[in-house]
Amino acid sequence: xxxxxxxxxxxxDTKGRVAIPQRFREAMDAGxxxxxxxxxxDPEGCLVVYPEGAWTELERKxxxxxxxxxxLKTYLRFMVGWASEGVLDRQGRILVPPPLRDYAGLExxxxxxxxxxxxxxxxxxxxxxxxxxxxxxxxTQKLSGLF
Amino acid sequence: xxxxxxxxxxxxDTKGRVAIPQRFREAMDAGxxxxxxxxxxDPEGCLVVYPEGAWTELERKxxxxxxxxxxLKTYLRFMVGWASEGVLDRQGRILVPPPLRDYAGLExxxxxxxxxxxxxxxxxxxxxxxxxxxxxxxxTQKLSGLF
DNA sequence: CCACCCTCCCCCACTTTTCCCCACTCTTCA
DNA sequence: TGAAGAGTGGGGAAAAGTGGGGGAGGGTGG
Numbered sequence: 450x451x452x453x454x455x456x457x458x459x460x461x462d463t464k465g466r467v468a469i470p471q472r473f474r475e476a477m478d479a480g481x482x483x484x485x486x487x488x489x490x491d492p493e494g495c496l497v498v499y500p501e502g503a504w505t506e507l508e509r510k511x512x513x514x515x516x517x518x519x520x521l522k523t524y525l526r527f528m529v530g531w532a533s534e535g536v537l538d539r540q541g542r543i544l545v546p547p548p549l550r551d552y553a554g555l556e557x558x559x560x561x562x563x564x565x566x567x568x569x570x571x572x573x574x575x576x577x578x579x580x581x582x583x584x585x586x587x588x589t590q591k592l593s594g595l596f
Numbered sequence: 597x598x599x600x601x602x603x604x605x606x607x608x609d610t611k612g613r614v615a616i617p618q619r620f621r622e623a624m625d626a627g628x629x630x631x632x633x634x635x636x637x638d639p640e641g642c643l644v645v646y647p648e649g650a651w652t653e654l655e656r657k658x659x660x661x662x663x664x665x666x667x668l669k670t671y672l673r674f675m676v677g678w679a680s681e682g683v684l685d686r687q688g689r690i691l692v693p694p695p696l697r698d699y700a701g702l703e704x705x706x707x708x709x710x711x712x713x714x715x716x717x718x719x720x721x722x723x724x725x726x727x728x729x730x731x732x733x734x735x736t737q738k739l740s741g742l743f
Numbered sequence: 744c745c746a747c748c749c750t751c752c753c754c755c756a757c758t759t760t761t762c763c764c765c766a767c768t769c770t771t772c773a
Numbered sequence: 774t775g776a777a778g779a780g781t782g783g784g785g786a787a788a789a790g791t792g793g794g795g796g797a798g799g800g801t802g803g
Contacts, residue, residue, distance in 0.1 A: 514742055531603060617790090687789095
């Protein structure tokens, strides 16, 4: 499984479908014909997409945690509660369910952003404010201890 | 038994019935014709629904615990005391008993939220406040020790 | 003990959404 | 300048969700 990199501008059609960038499809496609993925939300206000395998791995971790923990329940209500599994159609598109569309404020134009093992789908304006160079500069300082 | 994922907006009809989302039915249906489930309440103010098997497993655990424990009694009065078993009708709907409807403040519009082994039924407003992005962000910090 | 009422559940019919397929355009590359 | 690959748009069948009529069954009151 390759990495997801780069950003691509695509369009959501009137039926709520978007084509996944070919580069991303290649990264997932190990010669299989059917590509399955899971789409959910991120607190920053965008959608996150995982190849099915990566997602089920996350679920396996969550299963093992103490199920009575209230914080975990809140977290799962968010991550799992928004999750939507889907298969690409013959044209390499996926249907974005209306609740997810609304959550991420997706109109006609949407941006795909590669993020190694997963990728995100953004409304253009939100992407701009969330990932501007100024913001990154401030964050980089705090990270410098890590690597 | 598959996992429950995602959120779906359905409507409670005038008879107090709701259709279970098809995705959730699939997750329970191992080719059986009759799907039985148990519905109870959650302290957060929503309903929780377990497939019958998952519920009886919980009951078996509860049985083994020290029955004199007052905290356990309080907990069971809540979980078991509200529990209601039901079967889906031919249209895949279930009847929500009036006490449960009132407890969860369910009107016409109700949200289904998948939570891996179980799923919840929410009044829209309550769901919004219980699972907003701000809340999740604060919780995520505390959880980072767990995984 | 009987009659009534109310709830529940079966069935049927309608609307909306989803998803499968085909066709067109635009870019890229030889 | 042609061919192939990528992205977009829309028609139409199938599936999913919704609403309501009517009969059976259980509870209640007389």
